[in-house]
Amino acid sequence: xxxxxxxxxxxxxxxxxxxxxASAIIHMxxxxxNADMNSLxxxxxxxxxxxxxxxxxxxxxxxxxxxxxxxxxPEVQEKFNKGPVAMVTIFPNGLPxxxxxLVQQFLFFVIVSALLAYVMSMSxxxxxxxxxxxxxxxxxxxxxxxxxxxxxxxxxxxxWSNCLRFLLDAVIxxxxxxxxxxxxxxxx
Numbered sequence: 001x002x003x004x005x006x007x008x009x010x011x012x013x014x015x016x017x018x019x020x021x022a023s024a025i026i027h028m029x030x031x032x033x034n035a036d037m038n039s040l041x042x043x044x045x046x047x048x049x050x051x052x053x054x055x056x057x058x059x060x061x062x063x064x065x066x067x068x069x070x071x072x073x074p075e076v077q078e079k080f081n082k083g084p085v086a087m088v089t090i091f092p093n094g095l096p097x098x099x100x101x102l103v104q105q106f107l108f109f110v111i112v113s114a115l116l117a118y119v120m121s122m123s124x125x126x127x128x129x130x131x132x133x134x135x136x137x138x139x140x141x142x143x144x145x146x147x148x149x150x151x152x153x154x155x156x157x158x159x160w161s162n163c164l165r166f167l168l169d170a171v172i173x174x175x176x177x178x179x180x181x182x183x184x185x186x187x188x
Contacts (some may be wrong), residue, residue, distance in 0.1 A: 003121040003186055011184040012117045015177045016110035022176050023105060026169060031041075036162045050090070060088045069070025087156055112144045113177060120181065125188025138178035 005012075025032060040046055063079035070076050104170055119140060146167050153163040 001048045002186070003124065003126055005117060005121055006127070007186045008117045008121065008181070008184065011181045012113040012185065014111065015113040015116075015180040016106060018176045018180055019109040019160045019173045021100075022172050023109075026172065032039045032165055033169075036165065041131045050088070050125065057090050057092050060161045062086050062088065074178075085157075109173070110143065114145065116140050116177065119150075119183070124185070126186045128185060130185075134178045134182035137181040138174045141174035141177040142170050145173045 063076065063085070065071060065076055120133070120137060124136055146169075149158075149166045149170075151162055152158040153160050157161060
């Protein structure tokens with residue numbers, strides 16, 4: 001018998017809540033993501049130089065190369081060889097809007113849970129045993145939470161140690177999500 005999304009709405013919502021709580025514990029108690037970024041030794045000079053350019057919020061690459069065909073030009077190669085080669089994200093000035101960011105993170109967890117529930121509703125029947133639900137939900141949640149970060153280490157220079165920490169997060173979120181869905185899966 002197929003499972004209706006209405007049958008698992010509580011699992012969707014609670015998985016979002018529990019992942020959000022797990023994220024809070026990861027960032028406020030365990031704090032292993034404090035190692036994700038480093039400080040520049042000349043931060044004030046770099047800040048002053050960026051401020052002079054008055055860049056709007058966005059993602060910037062330096063040296064900038066608007067088309068891959070430019071990579072063959074000696075002057076472009078010289079800029080890359082001379083360095084630094086960097087990606088810079090410019091945020092709006094001021095403190096981060098934590099309320100807005102926390103709501104967006106919660107919505108992210110709920111949306112992932114809703115999409116996972118949709119797939120689960122088509123592939124796992126009412127009354128499935130705990131481990132059957134857990135295994136499928138775990139794999140799908142791990143893919144959703146973990147695989148999207150790999151290209152940032154492959155293409156954007158993020159340290160692989162950062163990637164491993166985000167994969168650890170994905171294991172935690174997948175376990176929380178899978179446990180919630182297996183616990184609340186409709187019985188026959």
